Amino acid sequence: MKAAVFHGEHDVRVEEVSDPRPPGAGEVLVRPLWCGICGTDLHEYAMGPIVIPAEPHPLNGARLPQVLGHEFSAEVVEVGPDVTTVSAGQRVSIMPLLYCGACYYCRRGLHHLCVSMACVGLSYDWGGIAELAVVPASHVTALPDGVSDLQGALVEPTAVAAYGVDVAQVRPGDTVLVTGAGPIGALAALYAASLGARVAISEVNPVRAELARVYTKLAAAHFAASSSPGGKGSLSTARSYYQKGLNIWLDLRQLGALRGSDAQAPDQTAAELAKCEEMLQGGSKARQE
Numbered sequence: 001m002k003a004a005v006f007h008g009e010h011d012v013r014v015e016e017v018s019d020p021r022p023p024g025a026g027e028v029l030v031r032p033l034w035c036g037i038c039g040t041d042l043h044e045y046a047m048g049p050i051v052i053p054a055e056p057h058p059l060n061g062a063r064l065p066q067v068l069g070h071e072f073s074a075e076v077v078e079v080g081p082d083v084t085t086v087s088a089g090q091r092v093s094i095m096p097l098l099y100c101g102a103c104y105y106c107r108r109g110l111h112h113l114c115v116s117m118a119c120v121g122l123s124y125d126w127g128g129i130a131e132l133a134v135v136p137a138s139h140v141t142a143l144p145d146g147v148s149d150l151q152g153a154l155v156e157p158t159a160v161a162a163y164g165v166d167v168a169q170v171r172p173g174d175t176v177l178v179t180g181a182g183p184i185g186a187l188a189a190l191y192a193a194s195l196g197a198r199v200a201i202s203e204v205n206p207v208r209a210e211l212a213r214v215y216t217k218l219a220a221a222h223f224a225a226s227s228s229p230g231g232k233g234s235l236s237t238a239r240s241y242y243q244k245g246l247n248i249w250l251d252l253r254q255l256g257a258l259r260g261s262d263a264q265a266p267d268q269t270a271a272e273l274a275k276c277e278e279m280l281q282g283g284s285k286a287r288q289e
Contacts, residue, residue: 001016001017001018001019001130001131001132002014002015002016002017002130002131003015003017003067003068003127003129003130003131004067004068004069004127004129004130005017005065005066005067005068006044006045006048006049006052006064006065006066006067006068007064007065008048008049008064009045009046009047009048009049010045010046012045012068017067017130019132020125020126020132020133020134021134022078023078023079023080023083023134024080024081025080025081025082026080026082026083026136026137026138027079027080027083027134027135027136027137028076028077028078028079028080028083028086028092028134028135028136028137028140029076029077029078029079029132029133029134030074030075030076030077030092030094030132030133030134030135030140031074031075031077031131031132032069032072032073032074032128032129032130032131032132032133033072033073033074033075033091033149033152033153034072034073034149034150034152034153035069035071035072035073035127035128035129035153036069036071036072036153036154036156036157036183037069037071038070038071038157039182040070040122041068041069041121044068044122049064051119051122051123052064052066052122052123053123057116057118057123058116059098059099059100059116059117059118059123060098060118060123060124060125062118062123062124062125066121066122066123066124066127067121067125067126067127067129067130067133068121068122068127068128068129069120069121069127069128069129069130070094070096070119070120070121070122070127070128070156071096071128071153071154071156071157072093072094072121072128072129072153072156073091073092073093073094073143073149073150073151073152073153073155074091074092074093074094074128074133074140075089075090075091075092076088076089076090076091076092076140077132079137080137083137085137085138085140085142086137086140086142090142090143091142091143091149091152092140092141092142092143092152093140093141093143093152093153093155093156094120094128094135094139094140094156095139095140095141095156096119096120096121096122096139096156097111097112097117097119097139098117098118098119098120098123098124098136098139099111099112099114099116099117099118100114100115100116103115103116120133120135120139128153141155154187157183157184157187158187158191160184160187161184161185161186161187161188161191162187162188162191164184164188165188165191165192165195170192170195170197171195171196171197172195172196172197173196173197173198174192174196174197174198175197175198175200176189176192176197176198176199176200177199177200177201177202178192178199178200178201178202179202179203180202180203181201181202181203181205181208181209181211181212182208185201185203186211186212186215189201189212190215
């Protein structure tokens with residue numbers, strides 16, 4: 001079968017690979033339908049291997065070369081002998097995070113912090129940019145009829161965006177600034193708006209800023225989108241919206257979530273914004289270099 005295989009920096013090949021073996025206990029064989037190309041995939045291509053292991057991974061022994069793709073929907077082709085949660089012919093979305101289930105974090109349900117975490121399409125035998133893949137049955141969820149194959153491939157990145165918004169505890173009436181209107185920023189903005197927040201978007205790329213204006217109009221919510229070069233644009237937008245009641249800043253590029261109290265003193269918020277400015281400028285300089 002054909003698959004997109006990462007071999008090293010600037011070396012991704014569409015090539016013939018062996019078909020997966022039949023699914024064993026607790027596994028399903030799937031036929032990928034749509035697969036996203038994540039920023040992680042781009043980073044691996046540009047300067048990898050980074051996440052993709054060059055030596056055997058401690059969880060499963062995976063190593064280069066790696067079949068890419070971890071944001072995907074698929075059709076179930078065959079199920080293992082003990083699998084009852086899905087059946088052949090069903091459309092599913094794949095949760096790519098792989099974990100040991102036994103470490104300190106896994107025992108507390110914090111699987112994303114697993115000390116030996118791996119990922120389908122990054123540190124696993126198979127990935128979504130292939131004709132077939134074997135994945136754990138526990139990691140597939142059947143898609144409702146109202147969710148398209150393409151939407152099914154967006155479940156994983158949407159969950160990432162939603163998690164960031166949830167961590168910031170966005171509530172109806174909040175004013176939220178989303179810094180960065182890439183796919184995750186766009187999804188975070190739409191999700192925050194669906195929760196009843198007033199959302200502003202700052203994006204330095206004029207093409208992405210224009211796209212943000214388009215999709216936010218389609219969302220029928222209150223949005224504003226701005227673009228300016230360098231990290232200072234984000235800070236000036238944050239300060240502008242602080243005057244209008246900004247109390248949550250979601251930086252989807254590097255900072256995570258910054259939530260201020262509605263009663264927070266202006267000088268305290270200014271100090272936090274100053275720290276953010278320093279980080280933003282540092283990140284901007286690093287990207288230029």
